[in-house]
Amino acid sequence: MDMKKENNPTYNLDNGASEKIIQEVTSSDYKYGFVTDIETDIIPTGLNEEVVRLISAKKGEPEWLLDFRLKAFAHWKTLEMPHWAHLDIPDIDYQAISYYAAPKKKESPKSLDDIDPELRSTFNKLGISLEEQMKLSGIAVDAVMDSVSVKTTFKEKLAELGVIFCSFSEAVKDYPDLVRQYLGSVVSYRDNFFAALNSAVFSDGSFVYIPKGVRCPMELSTYFRINAANTGQFERTLIVADDDSYVSYLEGCTAPMRDENQLHAAIVEIRAHERAEVKYSTVQNWYPGDKEGRGGIYNFVTKRGLCKGDHSKISWTQVETGSAITWKYPSCILAGDNSTGEFYSVAVTNNRQQADTGTKMIHLGKNTRSTIVSKGISAGYSQNSYRGLVRVSPDADNARNYTQCDSLLLSDHCGAHTFPYMDIKNDTAVVEHEATTSKINEDQIFYCNQRGISTEEAVGLIVNGYAKEVMNKLPMEFAVEAQKLLQITLEGSVG
Amino acid sequence: MLIIKNLHAAINGKEILKGIDLTVKPGEVHAIMGPNGSGKSTLSSVLAGNPAFEVTDGSVEFYGKDLLAMSPEDRSHEGIFLSFQYPVEIPGVSMVNFMRAAINAQRKYRNEEPLSATDFLKMMREKRAIVELDNKLAGRSVNEGFSGGEKKRNEIFQMAMLQPRLSILDETDSGLDIDALRIVSQGVNQLKSDQNATIVITHYQRLLDYIAPDFVHVLYKGRIVKSGGPELALELEEKGYEWIKKEVDD
Numbered sequence: 001m002d003m004k005k006e007n008n009p010t011y012n013l014d015n016g017a018s019e020k021i022i023q024e025v026t027s028s029d030y031k032y033g034f035v036t037d038i039e040t041d042i043i044p045t046g047l048n049e050e051v052v053r054l055i056s057a058k059k060g061e062p063e064w065l066l067d068f069r070l071k072a073f074a075h076w077k078t079l080e081m082p083h084w085a086h087l088d089i090p091d092i093d094y095q096a097i098s099y100y101a102a103p104k105k106k107e108s109p110k111s112l113d114d115i116d117p118e119l120r121s122t123f124n125k126l127g128i129s130l131e132e133q134m135k136l137s138g139i140a141v142d143a144v145m146d147s148v149s150v151k152t153t154f155k156e157k158l159a160e161l162g163v164i165f166c167s168f169s170e171a172v173k174d175y176p177d178l179v180r181q182y183l184g185s186v187v188s189y190r191d192n193f194f195a196a197l198n199s200a201v202f203s204d205g206s207f208v209y210i211p212k213g214v215r216c217p218m219e220l221s222t223y224f225r226i227n228a229a230n231t232g233q234f235e236r237t238l239i240v241a242d243d244d245s246y247v248s249y250l251e252g253c254t255a256p257m258r259d260e261n262q263l264h265a266a267i268v269e270i271r272a273h274e275r276a277e278v279k280y281s282t283v284q285n286w287y288p289g290d291k292e293g294r295g296g297i298y299n300f301v302t303k304r305g306l307c308k309g310d311h312s313k314i315s316w317t318q319v320e321t322g323s324a325i326t327w328k329y330p331s332c333i334l335a336g337d338n339s340t341g342e343f344y345s346v347a348v349t350n351n352r353q354q355a356d357t358g359t360k361m362i363h364l365g366k367n368t369r370s371t372i373v374s375k376g377i378s379a380g381y382s383q384n385s386y387r388g389l390v391r392v393s394p395d396a397d398n399a400r401n402y403t404q405c406d407s408l409l410l411s412d413h414c415g416a417h418t419f420p421y422m423d424i425k426n427d428t429a430v431v432e433h434e435a436t437t438s439k440i441n442e443d444q445i446f447y448c449n450q451r452g453i454s455t456e457e458a459v460g461l462i463v464n465g466y467a468k469e470v471m472n473k474l475p476m477e478f479a480v481e482a483q484k485l486l487q488i489t490l491e492g493s494v495g
Numbered sequence: 496m497l498i499i500k501n502l503h504a505a506i507n508g509k510e511i512l513k514g515i516d517l518t519v520k521p522g523e524v525h526a527i528m529g530p531n532g533s534g535k536s537t538l539s540s541v542l543a544g545n546p547a548f549e550v551t552d553g554s555v556e557f558y559g560k561d562l563l564a565m566s567p568e569d570r571s572h573e574g575i576f577l578s579f580q581y582p583v584e585i586p587g588v589s590m591v592n593f594m595r596a597a598i599n600a601q602r603k604y605r606n607e608e609p610l611s612a613t614d615f616l617k618m619m620r621e622k623r624a625i626v627e628l629d630n631k632l633a634g635r636s637v638n639e640g641f642s643g644g645e646k647k648r649n650e651i652f653q654m655a656m657l658q659p660r661l662s663i664l665d666e667t668d669s670g671l672d673i674d675a676l677r678i679v680s681q682g683v684n685q686l687k688s689d690q691n692a693t694i695v696i697t698h699y700q701r702l703l704d705y706i707a708p709d710f711v712h713v714l715y716k717g718r719i720v721k722s723g724g725p726e727l728a729l730e731l732e733e734k735g736y737e738w739i740k741k742e743v744d745d
Contacts, residue, residue, distance in 0.1 A: 442547070447583040449567035450543050450576075451597040451653060452604070461596060465587025465636065 043100045049073060052200050055100045059169055064180055072189035072199030079193045085327055085356040086385040086417055089298070092263060099201045099234075154218065163216055163247075164209040168236050171207035178209055182240050186269035186306045186333070194265040194300040194327075198234045202267070205236035210245040210276070219475050220249045235266040241276035243309065248279040250475055264323075266301045274309030274336070279317070281474055282330075283482055286322035291380075293352025296324025303330035307339035307365075315342040316359065317473040319482045321489040324353060329387065331360035334368035334396075341370040344470040348463075348489050349382030349414070358388035358419075363399040363429070372403040375467045378414035379490055385417040392429040399429045408466050409439040410459075410490065438466075460487030496521055496692060497562075497661055502553035504541045510551065511537040513717035519661065522689035526703055526728060527696045529714035530736040535696045536580060538714070539665040543577040544570050557661070571597075572604035574660030574691075578650040578667050585637035590649070593637045594619065594656055601657060622655040626682040644675030651682040662686075663694045668702040680705030700732035713739055 043054060052073045056066040081092070158165055164175060171179050189199035210216055241247055251268075264286070272278050280303075289296025299322075305314035316330040332341025343359035361370035370390065378384040384407065392399045407416035418435055440462050448458035464471065464483050474482055497519040504512040511534045519525055529535050541548050542555065544567035555562040562570060585593065598618075599609040610618070616633075623632055626648040638646050647667055654662055664683065668676055683706055687693065695706055703711075703725065711727040712719045715736075720743050721727065731739070 443583045444585055446545055446547075446567060447579065447585070448593075448596075450571055450579075451593070451657065452568050452571035452600040453593075453596050454568050454600065457596060457600070461588050461593065462585055465585060465589075468587045 043098055045098045046095045047073075047097070047099055047201070051099055055201055055203075058100060059172075061172060062176060065172060065183075068183065068189070069200050072196050073201075075190055076193070076196035076200055079196055081193050085387070086383065086419070087325055087327060087354050087356050088383075089325060092298070094197075097263060100203070157217065161214050161217070162211040163214060164207065165220055166207055168202070168205040168207050168238070171238075175207070175209070178240065179207065179238065182238055182269070182271060184269075186271060186304050187267050187302050191302060195267055195302045198236060198265045198267045198302070202234045202236040205238075205266070207237075208239040208247065208249065210241045210247045212242045213244045214242075215245065216247040220247060233264055235264075237266070237268040239268075239270045239278060239280070241270075241272045241278045241312075243274040243276060245273075246277045248281070248475060250281045250283070250478060252283040252285065262295070262298055264297055264299050264301070266299075266303075268301070268303040268330075270305035270314055272305065272307050272309060272312035272314050272339075275311045276309060277313040277315075278305065279315045280305070280330070281478070282316075282318040282320070283474075283478060283485070284318065284320045284322050284326075285485060287324075288322050288351065288353050289324040291351045293324065293381075296353070297322065298325045299323035299328065300325075301328040303328065304333065305331070305341070306333045307336050307341060307368075309339070310336040310365070311338045312336050313340040313342075315340075315344070315473070317342075317344040317470065318346070318357075319470070319474065319485070320345070320347040320355060320357060321485055323355075326353075326355040326357055328355075328357045329359055331362070332370060333362045333364065334370065334399075335364045336368075337365040338367045339365055340368070343370075343372045343374070344473045345374045346377065346467045346470045346486070347375070347384060347386075348377045348486060349379065349384045350489060351380040351382060353380075353382045355383070356385040356387055358386045360389040361391070361401060363390075363392040363396040363401070366395070366397045367399075368396055369400045370402075372401070372405070373469055374403075374405045375470055376405075376407045376416055377410065377463060377467070377486075377490070378407070378416050379410035381411075381413045383415045383417070385419060387419040387421075389421040389423065390431055391423040392426050392431070394425045396426050397428050399426060399431075401429070401431045403431075403433045405433070405435045406466070407435075407437040408463070409437070456487070459490055460484075463487065463490055496558055498554075498556040499542075500554045500556075502538075502541065502555060503551040504537060504548050505551050506537070506548050511548075511717055512541065514553070515714075515717075515719060517712065517719065519692045519694065521660075521692055523710065524687070524693045524695065524706065524708045526708035526711045527694060527714055527719075528698065528700075528711060528728065528731060530740065531698065533714045534717045535698075535714050536665055537717075539577055539663045539694070539696055542570075542663060543567060543575060568600065569604070571657070571659075572601050576654050576657055576659030576662045578647070578654060578662065578664045580666040580669060582638045582641075582646040582650055584639045584641075586639050588637050589634055590637055591616075591619065591633040594653065597653070598656060618656065623652050625655050625685055626651045627678050628652055643670040644672060644678075647671055647675065647679050648682070651679055651686075655682065655686055658686075659691065661692050661694070663696065664706075665696045666698065667695070668697055668699065676702070676705065700728045703728045715739055715743055 052069050056069055187195050189196050208220060239249060270278050270280060286297040286299060307314055314332050318330065320326055330343060334341050341361050345357065347355045347357050349355050358374060359372055361372065372388055374386045376384040376386055386405050388403060390401045390403065403420065405418055405420065409416055416437060420433055422431060424431060444462055445455055445458050449455060463486050467486060471479055471483060499515050499517040502512055502515040503510060515538060527535055537548060541550060550563055557573060595615055598615065602609060619633060628648055638649060641649060667679060671679060695702065695708060708725055711723055711725060713721040721739060
């Protein structure tokens with residue numbers, strides 16, 4: 001389905017002011033906050049077995065992890081980059097990338113006065129607190145700051161409950177048995193091209209373990225968000241929720257994030273054991289490139305959750321507004337009987353952005369349920385695709401799936417596409433699919449204008465109304481920011 | 496308050512309004528009647544600033560300001576309200592969020608602080624009573640799933656909220672049953688004062704039984720071809736538009 005809005009002759013907006021705001025979010029003005037120290041520990045470009053060994057050695061990893069990397073690398077060499085997605089991906093020279101850089105030391109600004117005012121204005125629009133602005137801008141802050149003490153309090157509280165929440169590297173050192181047991185158990189290094197690449201060269205990431213019967217009392221977010229600004233190019237996250245546990249985890253940040261590494265290939269693995277529940281929310285706002293599509297992050301992510309135990313539940317919520325190219329299908333394998341998988345997504349593309357995103361729900365256990373709600377929003381010259389698979393295996397009696405897949409078009413030149421796949425091998429399955437395509441029309445905008453609401457605010461209202469079902473799934477503390485993010489991302493894009 | 500001089504307007508290059516002259520003073524109710532296609536709705540759209548229409552000649556002054564130079568939202572802030580003939584649905588946007596955005600945009604324009612949530616909700620409660628809308632209104636999406644009558648009542652509710660200086664009611668009676676017509680008209684009458692004015696655009700005399708006009712104008716082929724008092728509406732009802740058409744076309 002390729003739907004394009006017909007030409008719209010009469011409605012012209014004054015784009016001057018709004019373009020300026022888009023620039024705030026997308027232009028190269030962020031360089032001030034992200035000056036790299038030339039002295040960083042970086043290895044030469046190129047990828048071969050020596051490089052993989054070097055990465056592992058620099059991180060002081062045990063033999064088994066090096067083995068894992070080497071096997072992944074050997075497998076990666078046999079693979080070719082996939083081209084099935086509805087994406088126009090420029091050739092990537094994997095030998096031109098450096099696969100290891102020690103945490104970069106940035107020339108830290110001294111105070112918020114040193115930060116680009118445009119960036120600060122975006123922060124303010126998003127309603128990010130001053131303290132956090134300082135953190136996100138890389139201003140050196142010491143222990144006096146509240147958020148630091150909050151962080152310490154968090155750590156103590158979590159430790160009391162036996163919750164493990166640390167960087168992946170720390171986990172390899174401190175909890176090698178857990179990592180070894182579960183690493184690659186949901187996303188094998190053989191899974192796909194980017195998963196193999198990540199498995200060979202992953203830099204760092206996060207590890208979460210929730211012990212039996214523990215309900216994690218806080219969103220693993222506020223604390224993480226601050227660290228998230230410096231996550232690497234090949235991030236790896238592993239979340240294990242043991243029997244009867246619960247955790248809500250938030251990845252990413254509404255603030256615009258820039259990274260000089262163009263290629264990002266992350267892996268997220270989630271395991272939910274008996275009656276465990278994991279809620280994983282993402283707000284992705286990587287640099288999308290400029291208006292003509294120059295630069296921008298390629299975000300090729302493999303995210304998968306395994307509902308291993310009976311009555312377990314994994315829920316993905318994502319708000320995707322950034323990156324030049326997004327290739328991402330957070331999925332659920334519903335292995336346990338009565339397990340539940342959910343996917344709630346808002347994907348916004350503007351200017352020359354491309355997104356091919358969706359989910360896979362694999363029903364293996366009996367009485368398994370899945371819900372998919374995907375809201376695509378396309379503006380400018382962007383291309384936005386939903387791609388989803390619902391598979392019901394022969395033994396999955398009484399499986400249920402509900403899929404709702406909506407597209408909203410904001411310009412004459414963008415594209416919205418839907419690729420739903422269904423593979424149903426059990427007669428007792430009930431699978432529903434609904435899809436709509438609509439566009440913001442000038443009548444809606446004029447109606448708002450007549451009531452005194454500016455066009456920019458009207459677009460924000462209308463888009464958030466359209467995406468409400470998904471936005472409501474976000475943790476409270478981020479919902480408001482995410483709403484503003486949608487508005488800012490699309491400012492000036494109607495017409 | 497409103498002085499329209501020689502107003503010409505076109506859509507897609509086709510001229511619809513061909514020289515309108517009209518003056519409206521505070522406290523007045525003007526009815527604009529006319530056969531289908533005479534330009535009644537175009538006049539209301541042009542006054543509200545609908546960008547689909549192009550003003551090709553003439554001027555419109557509103558309290559001494561050049562109305563045509565203003566954006567649609569500034570016209571709203573200055574006190575122009577249009578009750579739409581076909582109110583637009585905005586899925587997922589609750590009436591409470593929509594009205595709050597509208598009220599606070601208006602307050603911002605007047606350099607006033609945003610209304611507190613409590614005050615705002617109190618205002619919503621008071622104003623919806625005027626058009627007998629129930630308390631489910633706040634949570635419902637803008638016009639989505641509203642019946643024809645509810646949509647028009649919702650328009651008058653918004654008018655009550657925004658307290659305009661000039662209200663333009665575009666075919667507010669179309670599609671209304673007799674009860675809805677009564678509720679809508681009562682609402683309009685309740686909001687009337689010697690400080691504000693109303694332009695009622697209608698095809699039928701029926702609405703004017705409820706909202707008594709001070710002046711009646713007949714629009715035909717993009718011009719006001721006849722003006723008079725309330726008796727003109729009755730005469731039209733009796734003789735039909737053919738009489739006017741004949742007079743003009745001859």
